[in-house]
Amino acid sequence: MAIDxxxxxxxxxxxxxxxxxxxxxxxxxSTPSKDTIxxxxxxxxxxxxxxxxxxxxxxxxIEPAFDKIVQDRADGIVRGPASGxxxxxxxxxxxxxxxxxxxMTYIAEEVPYGYLMSYGQDLPDFFRRAVAYTDKILKxxxxxxxxxxxxxxxxxxxxxxxxKALGLTLPQTLILSADEMIx
Numbered sequence: 001m002a003i004d005x006x007x008x009x010x011x012x013x014x015x016x017x018x019x020x021x022x023x024x025x026x027x028x029x030s031t032p033s034k035d036t037i038x039x040x041x042x043x044x045x046x047x048x049x050x051x052x053x054x055x056x057x058x059x060x061x062i063e064p065a066f067d068k069i070v071q072d073r074a075d076g077i078v079r080g081p082a083s084g085x086x087x088x089x090x091x092x093x094x095x096x097x098x099x100x101x102x103x104m105t106y107i108a109e110e111v112p113y114g115y116l117m118s119y120g121q122d123l124p125d126f127f128r129r130a131v132a133y134t135d136k137i138l139k140x141x142x143x144x145x146x147x148x149x150x151x152x153x154x155x156x157x158x159x160x161x162x163x164k165a166l167g168l169t170l171p172q173t174l175i176l177s178a179d180e181m182i183x
Contacts, residue, residue, distance in 0.1 A: 028082035
């Protein structure tokens with residue numbers, strides 16, 4: 001589901017940063033497939049955005065990766081699917097702020113750490129629904145008989161403190177569509 005929403009994420013980031021044209025995709029090459037990278041690139045290109053992958057496979061890679069992102073003149077970052085990045089969210093957010101780069105994620109719980117925004121499934125809602133499935137199984141339902149459900153609730157989270165630190169004025173339309181605002 002995270003990949004299916006790439007286009008919307010790029011649209012939202014472009015709305016927040018209208019001059020956005022060069023974006024780095026944070027990934028861990030052990031996690032995504034080449035198809036994942038291509039799907040991100042296709043979504044970015046549809047909006048006239050150049051996108052390239054930047055690998056972070058351990059915490060020591062964060063600062064050198066951000067130095068390279070700045071050197072490559074990126075004006076934004078999108079957090080791709082990558083093992084470890086959630087654990088290093090404070091370091092990633094601090095580096096993004098240090099280098100004055102807006103970063104979009106699909107995990108709302110990362111936004112308070114200096115990310116500009118997130119758009120993705122509502123994870124607490126997802127886990128509540130998983131509990132309901134577990135309850136059905138514990139009451140005798142066969143897992144194979146239960147329908148596969150896709151997330152139905154998505155949320156947009158904005159970090160107003162990060163926007164201010166980056167010198168961004170978020171458009172009113174974006175603010176009004178946010179489900180949650182920090183700062």
